[in-house]
Amino acid sequence: MKDGAESRRYHHGALREALLEAAEAELIEKGEDGFSLRSTAKRAGVSHAAPAHHFRDLAALLHALAARGFDRLTAVMKAEQAAAGADAAGTDDAAGQVVAAGIGYVRFAIDNPALFQLMFGGRGGGDKPAELAKAAEAGFSVLVNGVARVGGRDALTTEAGWRDVMAVWAIMHGYAHLAIGGKVAWLSDQPFEAQRAVIADQVRRALRLAEG
């Protein structure tokens, strides 16, 4: 890591990162089944034994990949919130922020279906490392904070707040999962932009807000 990111000296210098990128590409191409450590190493241009120096085992690699996924999910949600805030810094703002988070959530899922499925209950189970839990929680707290601003209360300690959070999360998650799974042809066929209004409507239902 002494010289820049372009460095291709061998000892590779950034193999861990390269492996994670290769792993994600493999995941996209082959799906969760079909994914393997060996083909990931091959894609990274390295012998199949090399990853052992960076990841204890296959599960560790998948956990790291999932953690990165949660980081990106959080970033996408926040980016949508920022864009929405810029658009209309107006009256309905708090609800608009939750809607934006929801749109980001679904957008991430549709843009990264294989990763999304890995993150939520996919392969590499067992003892999740703390790093992964922490990344997942960061995404969750974007949602919780948004709902708290709408309700004007702590969203996790009151029954009503908790129900709001669960409703929004469930409806976003369900929509994302159904869209990814191709269970609803209409969803899968639409470009994402056409789905924004539907998602916004659904989040508002979950919060018991009037139609947008």
Place this chain on the structure above:
Amino acid sequence: MKDGAESRRYHHGALREALLEAAEAELIEKGEDGFSLRSTAKRAGVSHAAPAHHFRDLAALLHALAARGFDRLTAVMKAEQAAAGADAAGTDDAAGQVVAAGIGYVRFAIDNPALFQLMFGGRGGGDKPAELAKAAEAGFSVLVNGVARVGGRDALTTEAGWRDVMAVWAIMHGYAHLAIGGKVAWLSDQPFEAQRAVIADQVRRALRLAEG
């Protein structure tokens, strides 16, 4: 099949059914990864080559298993509807039927997590047989018909009806998926009965109905 269901003559007589039951047990014990044709055959007490006489290949077995799952999902939804109808054949009935269907949906998922995940986008992808699509549609139509009764319109040909259907489906599906995935400790720790009120509330939100 000449004599009763108890028959254990060899030629087994009901190997296809026995394999499906063994496969489900394997799925529950080992999860989707770890599932294999060979261990399924072994569990059914038969050589690992025997299944080939009943299922073209592994994918065919999984598709059949998923189709059975959809049949049972449909049955559970209808059973909840029947129970709800018996309880209170009253005013709010149409909405109550959708709520009951939603409760049945989630209950099935929680009682059969591995099967539920197989049914929705799990392993054995590729060309789904018509039998599977038909079984899935039967479940879907329970939901659609229920929503139509609430809205008093065809739920699939109007935009508003379509949004109602999607909102209910998404929120049920998301709740089920999150509960199964153990993402929400609170959910996973509760007995199902304690979750009924929460699920009912969520379905009512999806339909834009007043609090139950």
Place this chain on the structure above:
DNA sequence: TGTACATCAGTGAACGCGCGTTCACTGATGTAC
């Protein structure tokens, strides 16, 4: 600036494993006469 040495991150061969599938086979079942 040069040399000796420890450490680190690769290599490639080898391991044992369980998998799905194919194959020739066998023996029981059901049918035609």
Place this chain on the structure above:
DNA sequence: TGTACATCAGTGAACGCGCGTTCACTGATGTAC
């Protein structure tokens, strides 16, 4: 009721495969003096 025969549903051996992981190794990198 008995016999010949086709069909069907099993068996067990064998195939080739890709997998995760281990191992002794090698050669480059970085450090101490």
